[in-house]
Amino acid sequence: xxxxxxxxxxxxxxFFPFVFLLAFVLKIKLDLIFAFSFGWLFSTFIFxxxxxxKPKKSLGPFRFIFYPYSALFRHRGLSHNILxxxxxxxxxxxxxxxxxxxxYLALLGKVDMDFMLSWKQMMYTFNYKILPSHEFYLIxxxxxxxxxxxxxxxxxxxxYSLMQKIRP
Numbered sequence: 001x002x003x004x005x006x007x008x009x010x011x012x013x014x015f016f017p018f019v020f021l022l023a024f025v026l027k028i029k030l031d032l033i034f035a036f037s038f039g040w041l042f043s044t045f046i047f048x049x050x051x052x053x054k055p056k057k058s059l060g061p062f063r064f065i066f067y068p069y070s071a072l073f074r075h076r077g078l079s080h081n082i083l084x085x086x087x088x089x090x091x092x093x094x095x096x097x098x099x100x101x102x103x104y105l106a107l108l109g110k111v112d113m114d115f116m117l118s119w120k121q122m123m124y125t126f127n128y129k130i131l132p133s134h135e136f137y138l139i140x141x142x143x144x145x146x147x148x149x150x151x152x153x154x155x156x157x158x159x160y161s162l163m164q165k166i167r168p
Contacts, residue, residue, distance in 0.1 A: 004048060004050050006156070007044070007048065007050065007152075007153050007156060010152060010156055011040070011044040011149050011152050011153065012044070014152050015037075015040055015041075015044075018036075018040070018148060019033060019036070019037060028141075031138065032137060032141045033141075035137075035138040035139070035141035035142040035145065036145035036148075037145060038142055038145065039141065039142035039143060039145025039147075039148075039149070040145035040146065040149040041149075042142075042145075042146060043086070043145070043146035044149045046059065047066075047089050047093070047146075048149075048150070048153060049080050049085050049089075049150055049154065050075070050079075050153075051066050051069055051070070051079070052070050052074065052075050053070070053075050065096060069089070069092050072092075073088070076157070080154060080157065082150075082151065085150055085154070086143070086146050086147045086150050089146075090143070090146075
């Protein structure tokens with residue numbers, strides 16, 4: 001599917017029915033629908049399962065961020081796994097943020113034992129303040145938006161492969 005345009009078009013086609021389902025059938029709150037929409041659009045246009053092929057030109061000068069991802073994951077491998085594909089891309093982004101944050105703190109001369117202890121504090125904050133909060137629901141809906149858009153992508157790849165096998 002040439003340069004992901006087919007995937008983007010099909011994801012755009014299914015985007016509005018999913019938003020309609022969330023808003024009018026399931027009666028989900030508007031802010032959670034926005035989080036879902038953000039995840040869907042982020043996964044469709046920026047960080048799709050095909051990011052492993054070649055980083056998208058639409059990212060301009062920031063596409064270098066995704067070159068290591070392209071080197072780590074072969075196409076239609078783990079990045080196209082329905083259970084782990086979205087999670088591996090989010091884990092990659094978290095690792096990048098950690099590396100950039102650590103590098104920034106190192107430049108400031110603030111990487112020491114207190115920095116490592118702050119990770120314990122961060123885990124405490126996550127477990128006792130973020131999990132029971134509204135922000136956790138926003139993050140969860142953004143993740144489900146990404147996962148649903150990825151599922152549409154996987155489904156199209158599967159149907160396309162099936163059609164290629166059926167045709168003589």
